[in-house]
Amino acid sequence: MGISALRPGTRNDTGIQAMSEDLRTRFGERFQTGEAIRAQHCHTTTWVPSQLPDGVVFVETVEDVKSVVRLAGQHEVPIIPFGAGSSLEGQTNAPSGGISLDFTRMNKVLSVNAEDLDCTVEAGITREELNEYLRDTGLFFPIDPGANATIGGMASTRASGTNAVRYGTMKDNVLAVTAVMADGEEIRTAHRARKSSAGYDLTRLLVGAEGTLGILTSVTLRLQGIPEEIAGGYCNFPTLQQACEAVIMTIQLGIPVARIELMNPPQVRACNAYSGLALPELPSLFLEFHGSPASVKLQSEAFGEIARDNGSSEFQWTANPEERAKIWKARHNVFWSAKGLRQGGTVIATDVCVPISRLAECITQTEADIEAHGLLGPIVGHVGDGNFHVSLVIDADNPAEIAAAEDFIARLNSRALAMDGTCTGEHGIGQGKQEFLVAELGGAVDVMRQIKRSLDPKNILNPGKIFALD
Amino acid sequence: MGISALRPGTRNDTGIQAMSEDLRTRFGERFQTGEAIRAQHCHTTTWVPSQLPDGVVFVETVEDVKSVVRLAGQHEVPIIPFGAGSSLEGQTNAPSGGISLDFTRMNKVLSVNAEDLDCTVEAGITREELNEYLRDTGLFFPIDPGANATIGGMASTRASGTNAVRYGTMKDNVLAVTAVMADGEEIRTAHRARKSSAGYDLTRLLVGAEGTLGILTSVTLRLQGIPEEIAGGYCNFPTLQQACEAVIMTIQLGIPVARIELMNPPQVRACNAYSGLALPELPSLFLEFHGSPASVKLQSEAFGEIARDNGSSEFQWTANPEERAKIWKARHNVFWSAKGLRQGGTVIATDVCVPISRLAECITQTEADIEAHGLLGPIVGHVGDGNFHVSLVIDADNPAEIAAAEDFIARLNSRALAMDGTCTGEHGIGQGKQEFLVAELGGAVDVMRQIKRSLDPKNILNPGKIFALD
Numbered sequence: 001m002g003i004s005a006l007r008p009g010t011r012n013d014t015g016i017q018a019m020s021e022d023l024r025t026r027f028g029e030r031f032q033t034g035e036a037i038r039a040q041h042c043h044t045t046t047w048v049p050s051q052l053p054d055g056v057v058f059v060e061t062v063e064d065v066k067s068v069v070r071l072a073g074q075h076e077v078p079i080i081p082f083g084a085g086s087s088l089e090g091q092t093n094a095p096s097g098g099i100s101l102d103f104t105r106m107n108k109v110l111s112v113n114a115e116d117l118d119c120t121v122e123a124g125i126t127r128e129e130l131n132e133y134l135r136d137t138g139l140f141f142p143i144d145p146g147a148n149a150t151i152g153g154m155a156s157t158r159a160s161g162t163n164a165v166r167y168g169t170m171k172d173n174v175l176a177v178t179a180v181m182a183d184g185e186e187i188r189t190a191h192r193a194r195k196s197s198a199g200y201d202l203t204r205l206l207v208g209a210e211g212t213l214g215i216l217t218s219v220t221l222r223l224q225g226i227p228e229e230i231a232g233g234y235c236n237f238p239t240l241q242q243a244c245e246a247v248i249m250t251i252q253l254g255i256p257v258a259r260i261e262l263m264n265p266p267q268v269r270a271c272n273a274y275s276g277l278a279l280p281e282l283p284s285l286f287l288e289f290h291g292s293p294a295s296v297k298l299q300s301e302a303f304g305e306i307a308r309d310n311g312s313s314e315f316q317w318t319a320n321p322e323e324r325a326k327i328w329k330a331r332h333n334v335f336w337s338a339k340g341l342r343q344g345g346t347v348i349a350t351d352v353c354v355p356i357s358r359l360a361e362c363i364t365q366t367e368a369d370i371e372a373h374g375l376l377g378p379i380v381g382h383v384g385d386g387n388f389h390v391s392l393v394i395d396a397d398n399p400a401e402i403a404a405a406e407d408f409i410a411r412l413n414s415r416a417l418a419m420d421g422t423c424t425g426e427h428g429i430g431q432g433k434q435e436f437l438v439a440e441l442g443g444a445v446d447v448m449r450q451i452k453r454s455l456d457p458k459n460i461l462n463p464g465k466i467f468a469l470d
Numbered sequence: 471m472g473i474s475a476l477r478p479g480t481r482n483d484t485g486i487q488a489m490s491e492d493l494r495t496r497f498g499e500r501f502q503t504g505e506a507i508r509a510q511h512c513h514t515t516t517w518v519p520s521q522l523p524d525g526v527v528f529v530e531t532v533e534d535v536k537s538v539v540r541l542a543g544q545h546e547v548p549i550i551p552f553g554a555g556s557s558l559e560g561q562t563n564a565p566s567g568g569i570s571l572d573f574t575r576m577n578k579v580l581s582v583n584a585e586d587l588d589c590t591v592e593a594g595i596t597r598e599e600l601n602e603y604l605r606d607t608g609l610f611f612p613i614d615p616g617a618n619a620t621i622g623g624m625a626s627t628r629a630s631g632t633n634a635v636r637y638g639t640m641k642d643n644v645l646a647v648t649a650v651m652a653d654g655e656e657i658r659t660a661h662r663a664r665k666s667s668a669g670y671d672l673t674r675l676l677v678g679a680e681g682t683l684g685i686l687t688s689v690t691l692r693l694q695g696i697p698e699e700i701a702g703g704y705c706n707f708p709t710l711q712q713a714c715e716a717v718i719m720t721i722q723l724g725i726p727v728a729r730i731e732l733m734n735p736p737q738v739r740a741c742n743a744y745s746g747l748a749l750p751e752l753p754s755l756f757l758e759f760h761g762s763p764a765s766v767k768l769q770s771e772a773f774g775e776i777a778r779d780n781g782s783s784e785f786q787w788t789a790n791p792e793e794r795a796k797i798w799k800a801r802h803n804v805f806w807s808a809k810g811l812r813q814g815g816t817v818i819a820t821d822v823c824v825p826i827s828r829l830a831e832c833i834t835q836t837e838a839d840i841e842a843h844g845l846l847g848p849i850v851g852h853v854g855d856g857n858f859h860v861s862l863v864i865d866a867d868n869p870a871e872i873a874a875a876e877d878f879i880a881r882l883n884s885r886a887l888a889m890d891g892t893c894t895g896e897h898g899i900g901q902g903k904q905e906f907l908v909a910e911l912g913g914a915v916d917v918m919r920q921i922k923r924s925l926d927p928k929n930i931l932n933p934g935k936i937f938a939l940d
Contacts, residue, residue, distance in 0.1 A: 454924030
């Protein structure tokens, strides 16, 4: 099934109506059913067509969440947790209708333990709100998926981003969660110890479950000390293969790069056009190093040597914030540069992830396939992890272009899987990647379904995401 | 329930007899029922009383594992996966009888991908066998729980050890597993991409499940480059509080120590006696640094400064292998030094883990409680993670000492939980810590039970471990 053929699920209209009445009684003005508000609660950035919920509850407390979940169970109505709506694979759509839970009012920092480098926050806080709050403590939360997503949403899609190569993904940075399960009871999956071998790892089961097993109410996160020094650097290579070889050697030598980002020539060209730069249109790497001034210097020089050995241009790096901003300007504007390639164009952001030994081959074949499909699609990659994104820029009103994009995406996923990779490094499955998940994991998806059925027997928690149950 | 009151479960004698006949037909000499062999398949190092299986199958292939699991399902007989038997909480006991699956013949390295820093191994390989195999590749597998455990066993108990502070635990180092589930089908939980957000994290669900949800057949691991340089160091502090403050500052500053181990004065005294050393009987830290020569020097000097600021003796460090071995000699002999404290004594190794801000307080109270109980119990800690071990040395034939030990352990666990910690940092729950797991996670344990029931409806996979189902 392509996204263009997204079909609605079966609606329980009687239940939805009865539940809406109960919600109006319980929540008053905090329950909204106007179309504009409902439309805002599908998503904000994806090209996946919207499927509106029937109403939106603005939850403010765990008790609110519990009572919505209990009503949903009683009336057998779907509920869809909603943070910032920045997910990319239809995770917040309501294919069978139901009620959206807006978490933006549950955005408090509950505790910060500076000595332990951890904090506990309500699920609806955004990562920028959190980092703003933390600024005076000398700590920061490193995961940066680009969008100003909520922590609950980032946990639910197992998000990561540019600095996962150094700091890991949400899987590595969530110490514990509390979640309201389908029976309306809240559980805590762990406490604040840095490690534990106490029973099943329910934390990691809920991280990445896209709200289908429980509704996250709070998240305990690992924090990092703000680096004493941050340096940025840039270089380009005659070939993609050489750029990737430099990445592999950097990782093998254990140089703790904070970011190592690749742009292919079409992406450099797009950035040049958008940001008024004149970077050579060659495979390019953008790096960031975190540490003490001495350690940052060691890292930068060690990388510079590797890059040179692999035929790069001179590796220019600097710890001066203004100079660094100049070097990274192109990378920061990637999304808008893609959008700028075509007036009125719709950007389809899609990602896969492969072992880094296969990265050059995978990107090269993908570039050829973009060309063969007559598509516009610059590529940018979090290449330390083998993760890359294609930003297809299409005319969303042209069925032929949509068909070409869908065919291209299917081939991209097959290619990544054939190289021992995954159909999504950081966007999740949602509605958009279900057929690729089955291609990737086969029988394991049946195990996921068994877990879903046992923990949510009435299928009320974000149904229709990750897999179909029937 | 204390360990001393360990009770057998209900036996399905008819099923066990019928299954044994089938196993004899299918496996011939590879199925053994002699008492000596059965006794070897309970454990090797724990003080938990043995509960023997009824027979042992030496599996050699995935097909072998599948057929044992299918027979177990058909006859409703427990099966218990067995690696090296080095688990500490009764994980390989057979409380309701059943069949032990000996994995030591499934010890092949299936693939090594040096460029991707990963490998795939059969579950029965030991970590020393693996590192021996890897030596020529310049790579190593860092997790070191002390014992020469199997990779399958380490994954199943979510093991870690001295260098988890740098390299993480099994949770962080297992990329994927294959497992035979209760229906006899093998699933693969992921492929080789460094990160993925494709569906439920079944990898992390099976890591730490102690063989109760599926039987691991192969494990894909992250590897590390062997560090160019390794340095070791030692210093002591007037007080435990100061030693812990130094640890906290080291972690906060992001110094990537590979190991940071604490010994309390009784442990130093035991090591002095056992290894003929004359270290001051003070709270002591042993460190290891991995990296380039320049980076190791930077790390050692930075730590030395922190230690001095916290009142330590001069921090002595060296990259010379012989000198380093001398410094670490005491730490390496910790287990034997405890055993040497009392002729014929039995060592009860128990662990908890707390946020590092609470570590000094937790250890200080624990020391007082050891004294109040009239017990011998040196303490050693993987303190970068807040994890520490008490090695109680008791006369296992003296019921009063066993009762004192059990009371002490119960109080130790309550203390750790009251400090937002966990009842086990790296040993797992097995049979020994079930009551503490419930105290720690409450309703979340019911969620674990729901998952267990859905994935293993006949309760044949290592029943009676982690929690009771009734």
